[in-house]
Amino acid sequence: MGKRKINTIKETGFKTPEDYFNNLEDALTRETQLRILMDDSGFKTPDTYFNRVEDRIMEGVFEKETPKIISIFKKHQLIYASGIAAAIALLVTFSIFSPKKDNWNRIDTETVENYLIEENIGSYELADLLLDEDIEEADFMDASINEDLIEAYLLDNSDVENLFIEQNMN
Numbered sequence: 001m002g003k004r005k006i007n008t009i010k011e012t013g014f015k016t017p018e019d020y021f022n023n024l025e026d027a028l029t030r031e032t033q034l035r036i037l038m039d040d041s042g043f044k045t046p047d048t049y050f051n052r053v054e055d056r057i058m059e060g061v062f063e064k065e066t067p068k069i070i071s072i073f074k075k076h077q078l079i080y081a082s083g084i085a086a087a088i089a090l091l092v093t094f095s096i097f098s099p100k101k102d103n104w105n106r107i108d109t110e111t112v113e114n115y116l117i118e119e120n121i122g123s124y125e126l127a128d129l130l131l132d133e134d135i136e137e138a139d140f141m142d143a144s145i146n147e148d149l150i151e152a153y154l155l156d157n158s159d160v161e162n163l164f165i166e167q168n169m170n
Contacts, residue, residue, distance in 0.1 A: 116126075 115121075
């Protein structure tokens with residue numbers, strides 16, 4: 001930059017649009033007429049609007065005093081009443097719907113089997129219901145299993161495809 005001679009530059013680098021100075025007077029006239037029209041836009045505020053607006057805003061900000069609410073029921077009375085009602089409901093429920101031991105002896109085995117089949121209760125769900133104390137090893141030791149019964153069960157309850165798949169997987 002130091003090598004160039006600044007005093008010999010003839011162009012400033014600034015340009016004006018064409019006919020700028022010819023149309024400048026018309027543009028200024030239009031601008032002043034527009035400002036005159038804008039002053040009389042047709043909208044008007046009331047004379048004392050800006051004097052009262054602060055008071056009206058402050059009225060909306062401050063809370064008005066709320067009336068005191070008196071409840072008909074006291075909280076501790078409601079708790080006592082609901083506790084008594086719950087105790088009575090439990091007493092009635094347990095006294096009416098308590099299972100009688102002799103009813104369980106009268107249920108047929110077929111009824112239980114039909115219930116288990118219709119409700120789709122599987123062996124895992126039944127196993128969850130049994131306790132370890134209920135299962136004794138002696139119950140399984142004395143059981144005699146007939147081979148004909150096992151064969152009939154397998155023929156009725158298994159698919160050949162499933163057996164073939166399981167045999168190939170092992």
